């Protein structure tokens with residue numbers, strides 16, 4: 043009898059061993075949030091692993107692959123990562139929030155602002171006469187929309203007024219919003235930049251004090267919150283304080299800061315930062331540059347050299363060259379922007395300090411003139427006062443008339 047018990051016990055141990063330890067190993071799950079991709083790509087993208095997910099080592103552990111980490115990848119997973127084209131995805135997840143955007147645009151929505159004045163003009167009117175076009179024109183011009191953009195908008199509005207299409211104030215509002223949307227939507231590339239490479243290299247350029255360094259800090263903050271790592275390149279070697287400012291953001295966001303000697307060559311700092319980004323598997327390199335007057339040709343040539351050097355450090359870099367514009371600079375901002383666009387292959391705009399102006403219309407003139415997408419807008423000095431731009435949301439926040447009562 044005892045022999046039977048022993049045989050049964052041995053059989054049970056063997057069965058458990060095969061069941062538990064000899065199961066085929068499941069591949070490690072690809073951890074990804076659905077919100078990391080634009081909605082249009084969600085279904086098509088299904089569960090394809092992204093190259094950078096599979097290929098990049100986690101931040102801070104560049105060389106030492108953890109046991110069971112990259113070394114455990116099946117050959118098939120590696121080849122999938124190699125053949126699948128990089129899937130563009132927003133670097134900063136955009137969460138629509140018209141109410142908070144409206145708060146940031148309070149000056150433009152207030153009594154003296156573009157929205158407040160349009161509301162005062164159209165609010166009480168039941169009957170609309172073609173002469174109203176002149177009043178609208180005056181408001182747009184004094185809200186920094188710019189002469190060319192205002193006259194293009196007004197031409198269409200006048201046309202519709204004459205044809206009797208805009209019979210009441212709500213129709214005029216609708217027409218104005220449609221015009222604003224048409225101007226703000228530049229192709230299908232608006233909003234946060236996408237991570238096309240590991241690392242994705244982003245170069246910030248602009249005149250003095252436009253908000254380049256602060257925007258880098260805000261971006262590093264947002265990226266960190268999404269589990270991405272940034273290397274900050276202190277390319278403003280002109281002022282020691284500028285390096286200090288970036289180092290402070292680096293400490294705040296846990297990002298590596300690559301700096302050079304005071305007065306050193308900014309291009310070589312950015313080269314080193316890209317090298318560091320590649321070695322450490324960082325997702326993004328955010329490169330600061332010294333503010334410069336758009337009229338100084340030698341300083342504009344320096345930016346061109348920085349861009350060329352970045353491409354030597356990593357093919358395709360810089361992936362984004364963002365022109366940082368201070369919204370409170372009004373029409374001056376437009377002149378600056380044109381010069382920067384002539385000198386560099388800009389990929390987008392960051393419009394800062396929109397919280398500080400009642401003339402939010404400036405964004406229309408900039409978009410219309412430059413035909414460049416707005417990537418981010420700055421609405422304050424705090425780390426989270428940066429929003430990925432969405433034309434629909436912006437028009438709703440600036441000119442959304444359903445909240446007229448609570449606008450001012």
Ligand SMILES: Nc1nc2c(ncn2[C@@H]2O[C@H](COP(=O)(O)OP(=O)(O)OP(=O)(O)O)[C@@H](O)[C@H]2O)c(=O)[nH]1
Nearest residue numbers: 250251252253254255256333394395420421422423
């Ligand atoms: N209100 C407001 N202030 C901002 C915003 N962005 C930047 N600032 C402030 O603008 C000032 C200049 O910002 P910086 O980031 O130093 O500008 P910069 O372009 O790096 O300046 P330079 O390095 O001198 O060319 C700082 O006081 C920032 O806090 C914004 O969106 N809103």
Ligand SMILES: [Mg+2]
Nearest residue numbers: 254255278284
């Ligand atoms: Mg700076």
